[in-house]
Each structure stands twice: as structure tokens, then as C-alpha cells.
Amino acid sequence: MSLTSALEPLRARWAGLPGREKNGIRLAGLLVLAFLLWQFSVGPSLATLRSADNQARVLGAQLQTMQAMQLQAQAVQKQPPLGFDEAVRALTAATKQTLGASAQLVLAGERASITVKNASPDALAQWLAQARLNARSALIEARLVRASTPGGQVWNGVLVMGLPAR
Structure with missing residues (x-):
């Protein structure tokens, strides 16, 4: 069965419709086409344009x-x-100044292990920045656990920092 023979009953039906119904079907088809054009072309483009400034x-x-x-x-x-x-010296000073009694520093070769207990997130972040900038040490390993206390969130665990060669 060819496409032409399959469309023949539709053509006959179309030819038998009054002009008013043909115009209604054309209008409905035009509205569907306009909706599809808006939905898949114009609408997404406008949404992208609106969000471009943000x-x-x-x-x-x-x-x-x-x-x-x-x-x-x-x-x-x-x-x-x-x-x-x-x-x-710089790492020790940063530890005492920023973390105080909540931290203990232990040296082992060219590494420093810092054990923290109940350290506030802000103090720990400030200490890491000071250790990186002032002592020029790099964080090698971090095993930290966040805990909740009545005063807020705190960190407990061990940080291992690499130090310059002797």
C-alpha cells in the first residue's frame, strides 16, 4: 500500500467538507503550529535572554x-x-593563637600532627589559612568528625601537615 493510496480517503473526506469546517481545521492546525513554534523555539530563547543578566x-x-x-x-x-x-615556629604560633587549648601539635619527621578537640569551624578555617600562608605547610591528611554541641557545630580529629625539609 502506497502513501498516495493511504491518503486518498482523507482527501475525499477533505473535499466533502464545507468551507466553514475547512477554515476551522486550518485555524486549529495553525494554532497547534504556533504553539509548537512558541514552545520549542521562541519560549526557551526568551527564558535564556531573561536569565542572562543574573x-x-x-x-x-x-x-x-x-x-x-x-x-x-x-x-x-x-x-x-x-x-x-x-x-x-610559625605552625606552633598559629596553633596556639587560633586553636588554643583545643589543639595539640606533635612533630614526627617532616610532618606535624595536630589533634583538635571541639574546634569551631571558623577557628579551624583560620588556622588552616595561617598554616598554609605563614608556615608554608600543606595539608597531607585530614580525619575530622563534625559534632553538635549546645554551642553549635565543632570539629574533632587529626590533621597531618607537611613541613619543609630539614
Whole structure:
């Protein structure tokens, strides 16, 4: 059966319809076509256009953050290297100043293990930044557990930092 013979009954039915019904079917087809055109072409384009300003602001803020991080990384790279003793002093000072009694520092070769108990998230983040910048030590391993206390969230665990060679 060919396509032409399959469409023949539809053509005969179309030819038998009055002009008013033909116009109604044409109008309905035109409305369906307009709806499909809107749904799959114009509508998504307009939605993208409306959200472009917000996306540009978000991307601009991300770019500024990344550029600040790049400047910070370049500043760290330009700093002269620290010796082992200076790094230990800087790490000890940062630990006492930022974490206080909630941390204990133990040296083992070219690594420092810091055991933290009930350290606040802000203090821990500040200490990590100081350890990275001032002592130029890198975090090698972190085994931390978050705990809830009446005063808020705290961290317990061990951080292992790499120090410069002796």
C-alpha cells in the first residue's frame, strides 16, 4: 500500500467538507503550529535572554573570586622558602593563637600532627589559612568528625601537615 493510496480517503473526506469546517481545521492546525513554534523555539530563547543578566552577575562574582585567589597564590609563590625550624615556629604560633587549648601539635619527621578537640569551624578555617600562608605547610591528611554541641557545630580529629625539609 502506497502513501498516495493511504491518503486518498482523507482527501475525499477533505473535499466533502464545507468551507466553514475547512477554515476551522486550518485555524486549529495553525494554532497547534504556533504553539509548537512558541514552545520549542521562541519560549526557551526568551527564558535564556531573561536569565542572562543574573548569570552574568554570578559569573562576574566567580571571576573576581578566582582572580583574588590567583593573586593570593602568586603572592605565596613569591615568598621566600622557609626552613624547617621557622615553619615549626610559625605552625606552633598559629596553633596556639587560633586553636588554643583545643589543639595539640606533635612533630614526627617532616610532618606535624595536630589533634583538635571541639574546634569551631571558623577557628579551624583560620588556622588552616595561617598554616598554609605563614608556615608554608600543606595539608597531607585530614580525619575530622563534625559534632553538635549546645554551642553549635565543632570539629574533632587529626590533621597531618607537611613541613619543609630539614
